[in-house]
């Protein structure tokens with residue numbers, strides 16, 4: 001069946017992925033493959049803008065690639081590669097930077113936020129970050145970029161750069177990508193308050209062992225008003241219940257919903273049930289991952305093959321870009 005267009009998405013090499021990554025991005029990546037030609041990129045150059053050390057960069061890259069593959073990215077069908085393996089992206093970044101007003105970049109809320117976060121490392125790469133992102137997308141002539149609602153301004157910015165370029169050089173070379181807004185659940189960390197993230201150490205790794213997973217689940221914060229076992233709880237304010245709604249059966253969800261409110265189930269048992277269901281859900285993924293981890297060279301080969309395929313698209317785009325600009 002003909003696909004509906006090309007999708008591009010990139011993520012920084014953050015190492016082993018957590019449930020937030022899984023539910024928020026990876027599952028969607030896997031699903032999109034059914035209808036679109038997908039290009040998934042591990043954006044290591046982007047990562048350099050904020051990294052203090054590159055010591056773990058290689059390991060984090062392969063860990064993330066393993067998670068993606070084991071979760072269902074099909075490398076024979078989709079293109080999966082490392083950003084720096086297709087250096088044309090840096091070239092396009094330079095070309096695009098000529099049509100991007102500097103004031104616009106320094107005015108972006110994301111740039112201001114980074115300046116606040118790392119005042120001692122306000123590097124040039126941080127300013128050009130959205131331009132490099134635009135280069136990632138346009139180099140591969142992506143029709144769609146899957147985004148959450150909060151990322152919509154980035155794509156709008158990419159579209160503006162495409163328009164500026166095409167207008168400046170009088171040729172319709174760069175494709176204005178469309179947003180593919182995906183409704184993804186907001187996954188809170190085990191603290192039940194903040195978005196799940198490694199830096200907050202409130203995450204659950206999808207490749208963790210069943211025991212580690214259960215341990216983390218048992219640390220989850222529940223309805224704060226439920227102090228004693230006999231207190232009735234309110235599942236509507238409990239993150240454990242939110243996760244039950246994703247990983248448990250309809251009967252179990254109904255049971256927790258009812259029994260929690262009348263103190264028929266305690267939080268310990270409720271969490272054990274969630275941990276059991278989560279482990280059961282992740283079991284096939286973990287088995288595939290463990291098998292692939294035995295042959296890391298195969299994963300590097302997949303990434304290399306992906307880079308080769310990505311590069312042939314990139315080189316074609318760059319030929320058109322050179323031609324449009326009129327480079328001798």
Ligand code: SF4
Pocket residue numbers: 222223226233234235238239240241256260265266267268270271
């Ligand atoms: Fe949350 Fe379950 Fe405890 Fe209710 S019983 S407060 S849903 S952990």
